[in-house]
Structure formats: structure tokens, C-alpha cells
Amino acid sequence: MMGAMLTRILEILSIALLMGLMMVTGLDVVGRYFLNAPLPGAFELTELMLAALVFAALPLVGRAGGHVDVDIVTEHLPARPRRAIALAVAALCALVLLIFAWRLGLLGAQQMADGMRSESLRVPFGPLAWFGAAACILAAVFGLMRGVSK
DSSP states (O other), X not given: XXXXXXXXXXXXXXXXXXXXXXXXXXXXXXXXXXXXXXXXXXXXXXXXXXXXXXXXXXHXXXXXXXXXXXXXXXXXXXXXXXXXXXXXXHHHHHHHHHHHHHHHHHHHHHHHHHTOBOTTTOOBSHXXXXXXXXXXXXXXXXXXXXXXXX
């Protein structure tokens, strides 16, 4: 139940970010080429929104099994070793994602302590790093759940 609610929230957030990216790009193009006045901070806003979109979609892709799987060897194995390999790979991926989360959490704390902000729009970087950390944790959990269910 909780996973379904988090999935729905991430789906809505991903849709909103994608729509926002399209709007920023459209407004910037219209402003730049037709009004000779580009959207201030459009490049920076695009970078920040794209980073947030990647982090929002990461758990969704993991939960749906949307990552690329190469099973040249494992498709020829019996079910039990294939399941063991799938679980080991899921555990390894979860470990890597948890390391990413740990480092992003530290980075977010450091950025908040230093007051790091984007250049033109002055958006703080810390919350984006913390969102990335939370998304990596959720992707690790979803990946493990998927690995266990194989």
C-alpha cells in the first residue's frame, strides 16, 4: 500500500517535472527567437528540473523492471541458479544505490552548511541532493523487492 502511494507520488512528480521542462524550453525558445528576450535562468532551471526528474524516475524504473537486463548466460540456467543470480544482482545494485544515497546525503548536508545555491536563480542545492538520496534509497528497496520476487 505504501509502495503504491509512493509510486503514484513519484509518477505525478515526474509528469509535473516533464511538463515544466517542456514549458521552460518552449517559453525560452519563443522569448529568444520571437521576442529577443530569453527566459532568465532557463538553462539553470532546466538543469535542476532534469536532475530532479532523473531522481524521481529512478525508483519507478527499478520497480517496473525497466532497466536493461542482459541474460545471455542466465537464460540457459535452471530456475534455482537463475533466481540466486537475480537476487545477488539485486543486492549488489541496492548496495550501490545505498552508497549513492549516503554520499548524496552528505553532499546535501555540506551544501546546506555552506549555503550553496545556483548562480542566477539562487536555488539551494541541498534539498535536491537530499531528494536524490531519498530516491536512491527507494530505488534500492524497490530493486530488492523485485529481486526477491523473481
